[in-house]
Amino acid sequence: MGSHKVLGLMSGTSLDGLDMAVCDFWEEKGCWDFSFGPTKDVPYSPQMREALKDAIHLSVPQHAALHREYGIWLGRQTKIFLEESGSDVDFISSHGHTSHHRPDQGITFQLGEGQALADHSGLPVVCDFRSKDVSLGGQGAPLVPIGDQLLFPSHDFCLNLGGISNISFDQRGSRIAFDIGLANMPLNHIARSMGLEYDRDGALARSGKLDPDLLKKLDNLGYYRLPHPKSTGLEWFSQEVLPLVGASRSPKVDLLHTFVHHNAAQIAAVVHKHHQDTSPKVLVTGGGALNPFFMETLQEKLGGGYTLVVPDRTLIAYKEALIFALMGALRLEGRINVLRSVTGAREDSCSGEIFYPL
Numbered sequence: 001m002g003s004h005k006v007l008g009l010m011s012g013t014s015l016d017g018l019d020m021a022v023c024d025f026w027e028e029k030g031c032w033d034f035s036f037g038p039t040k041d042v043p044y045s046p047q048m049r050e051a052l053k054d055a056i057h058l059s060v061p062q063h064a065a066l067h068r069e070y071g072i073w074l075g076r077q078t079k080i081f082l083e084e085s086g087s088d089v090d091f092i093s094s095h096g097h098t099s100h101h102r103p104d105q106g107i108t109f110q111l112g113e114g115q116a117l118a119d120h121s122g123l124p125v126v127c128d129f130r131s132k133d134v135s136l137g138g139q140g141a142p143l144v145p146i147g148d149q150l151l152f153p154s155h156d157f158c159l160n161l162g163g164i165s166n167i168s169f170d171q172r173g174s175r176i177a178f179d180i181g182l183a184n185m186p187l188n189h190i191a192r193s194m195g196l197e198y199d200r201d202g203a204l205a206r207s208g209k210l211d212p213d214l215l216k217k218l219d220n221l222g223y224y225r226l227p228h229p230k231s232t233g234l235e236w237f238s239q240e241v242l243p244l245v246g247a248s249r250s251p252k253v254d255l256l257h258t259f260v261h262h263n264a265a266q267i268a269a270v271v272h273k274h275h276q277d278t279s280p281k282v283l284v285t286g287g288g289a290l291n292p293f294f295m296e297t298l299q300e301k302l303g304g305g306y307t308l309v310v311p312d313r314t315l316i317a318y319k320e321a322l323i324f325a326l327m328g329a330l331r332l333e334g335r336i337n338v339l340r341s342v343t344g345a346r347e348d349s350c351s352g353e354i355f356y357p358l
Contacts, residue, residue, distance in 0.1 A: 002026075004332075005037075007078060007089045007123075008318075008325030011097040011112075013163030013233055014184045014287060015053055016198075017043040018077060021321040022087045025329050032150045032326070038085035039318050042077055055099035055111060056234065063099065063109075070097065071113030075120025082121075091124040092117065093328025093352075095320070101130075101141065101233045108140045114355035121357070126328035128353040133338045138345025141231035142166045145177035145342045146330070147323030155309060156280040157271060160319065161288025163188070164232060165267055169274060174341040176274070178228035181221075181266050183288045185237050186245065186259045190252050199256055202293025208257030211250040218244065218262045229344035260297050263288075268301035275306075283309045285319040328352060 003026040010019040022037030044052070048070075055066055078092055094117060096110030108130045118125040130140035145168035148158035157169045163185035168177030184198070191199045199205055221240055223232055248255060271282060282302075288294050289310050299308055310316070330337035331352035338351045 004329040005089045006325035006328055007082065007087070007092045008321035008323075008328070009074060009078065009092060009094040009096075009112075010318075010321040010324055011052075011095065012320065013098065014188055015044060015049050015163070016188075016287065017041050018074070019318055019321045020078065020081050021318040021325065022082075022085070022089060023322050023325040025326060034151060034322065034326070036314050036318065036322070038081075038087055039314060039321075040081050040085070041317065042081075048073070052097050052099070052111065053234075055097075066099075067111050068113045068116050070111045071116030072120050074112050075117045078117070078121045078123070089123065091126060091328060091332070092121055093325045093331075094125060094127040095129065095324045096127055098130075098233060101231070102235065103134050103139045103141070103231065106134055108134045114353055115358075118355040118357040123357065125355045126331050126352045127355070129324070129327055129331075129338065129351045131353075132349050132351040133343050133345045136340075136345035136347060136349060138338070138340065138343030139229050139231045140343060142168070142177050142179060142342065143327065143338060144168065144320060144323045145175050146337050146339055147319075147326050148177070149175050149339075151323070151326065152283055154281075155283040156275065156277050157282040159267065159271075159282050159284050161284065161286040161291075161294070162320070163234075165263060165288070166231075167267070167270060168342070171274065171276075175339050176228065177339075177342040179231045179233075180270050181224060181232065182218075182237070182241065182259065182263050183286065185234075186241060187256060187291075189242075190245070190255050190259070194252055198287075199291075202256075202260065202291040204253045205256035205260045206293040208251065208253035208255070210261060211248060211254050211258045214244060214248050214250065214255070214258050215262055218258075219265070224266060229342060260291075260294050264294065264298040264301045267298060268303075271302060271306065279305050279307065281307045281309050283311065285311065285316045287317075289316045
């Protein structure tokens with residue numbers, strides 16, 4: 001059980017781009033530690049973003065072609081990055097990009113063919129971390145909690161605000177985690193309809209007013225009443241949330257304002273329900289942590305006694321890439337990297353497929 005130097009790759013539901021992080025891991029006296037090496041974010045071209053966003057609607061042959069094309073693109077991007085940064089790594093650990101996630105039907109799929117990625121990067125690859133858990137009756141998500149448990153044990157809650165909001169925490173000796181609901185996905189969708197990549201610092205949302213009717217409809221979405229383990233994604237957003245956005249006649253700044261309040265209230269409700277400490281610490285990462293209006297609103301909803309811990313920008317931006325790198329290291333050591341207490345599977349598992357360059 002030595003050290004590992006891994007390139008972690010992450011593409012999230014917010015479709016911002018590819019996150020790449022060189023990560024060093026080592027274990028001492030049963031405790032894992034880490035450090036970051038070079039990192040890079042590669043924004044998607046409009047064509048790539050549209051291809052990934054629309055992948056759920058592709059025919060089987062078209063989907064297979066995109067799977068390989070994206071794997072080749074990942075391989076080329078990693079090769080460029082490692083050469084530019086002068087980094088040597090032992091292997092690549094890739095989340096891929098989720099195109100389908102319907103665990104209730106035994107279906108999950110992450111684009112980015114492992115063999116193509118290995119061949120075009122010239123390095124071994126660990127990927128496809130969700131399929132085994134789904135085959136064991138689990139949700140196949142969220143997967144990050146194993147990293148929260150091993151790398152950030154001093155925080156009561158680990159909250160990630162990507163396209164979707166998810167949270168993990170220990171409860172009576174077991175790690176519990178689930179997707180709370182929305183985070184940046186609706187905010188980015190509305191901002192892009194205004195010709196912007198995103199609402200910088202939440203300035204537009206701050207300038208808006210609450211739409212009480214939309215807020216009530218969002219709060220009444222059935223997903224929030226489901227027990228955990230549970231996970232969600234683009235399908236839910238497209239089918240349940242977007243129609244509410246389309247039906248609203250409010251100005252777009254009011255939509256942004258309302259979604260921030262909705263998101264923060266749903267997150268605060270979960271933290272309030274599950275806190276066990278008298279002064280809980282909530283580690284916040286993901287793009288939402290860089291949105292001051294979102295953070296201020298969340299602190300307001302949480303109330304006094306709750307501490308939001310917003311770390312340095314590297315950890316905020318690359319925490320998921322870091323943890324998928326760790327999951328790859330655990331996979332190569334044959335150790336558990338997916339927790340049944342989180343996903344609802346029949347058993348813990350050591351998940352991930354391994355590919356070697358030809």
